[in-house]
Amino acid sequence: MNVYDFDGTIFPKDCSIGFCIWCMNRHPKLWFTFAPKAIRNLIRRKRGKIPEYLMQREFFRYLTLIDDFDKQIERYWDKNEKKIAAWYLAQKKDDDLIISASPTCIIEPIAKRLGVNYMATEYDREFGVFLNNMMYAKEKAKYILDHGFPMIENFYSDSLADTPLALCAEKAHLVTKKASVVTDWPDLDEKTLGKVKKKIDTGWNIHLDE
Secondary structure: OEEEOOEOOOEOOOHHHHHHHHHHHHOOOHHHHOHHHHHHHHHHHHOOOOOHHHHHHHHHHHHHOOOOHHHHHHHHHHHHHHHOOHHHHHHOOOOOEEEEEEEHHHHHHHHHHHOOEEEEEOEEOOOOEEOOOOOOOHHHHHHHHHOOOOOEEEEEEOOHHHHHHHOOEEEEEEEEOOOOEEEEOOOOOHHHHHHHHHHHHHOOOOOOOO
């Protein structure tokens, strides 16, 4: 079984942020009712005023504000499915597992289109709360171990925060340059371990330049 992160790994951008912008462009009032608070929370998180999970929960609140969610998520993937990395499509297998910190409601439609298995963060769009721990860093490895998955032959991710899961695989690969370059996972020397710890402690990667 091969396991893949999604954002930045087989898809070049952060689909949660991408879909958020997509929805705000189609429901312009969100630029005024949602975006200012989301930006304030991001600044507060950078200053250490609020914890990561709270910032993420408040960010995903936009999912509770989209009354035509089902239509918009399908249209989003209609336009963006073509961005799935060519190297991945060339080696895709039916038993692949995508494991992502993005919400299930965003990942599920594209995983079904690809015909592969998936696990993502469960977020209740009605009540605006997480239903499980975010599938980030060591939570991914914990999920794999707790659910007795087969041996992971290959693991692919763009983030060193996924080192706990990389260590569960026979072979791990680091993906860079917006899901276009695949290399071997770096050796875990002292300097790299420092980067791993920083990535995990910082919380889920958010690519604001996308």
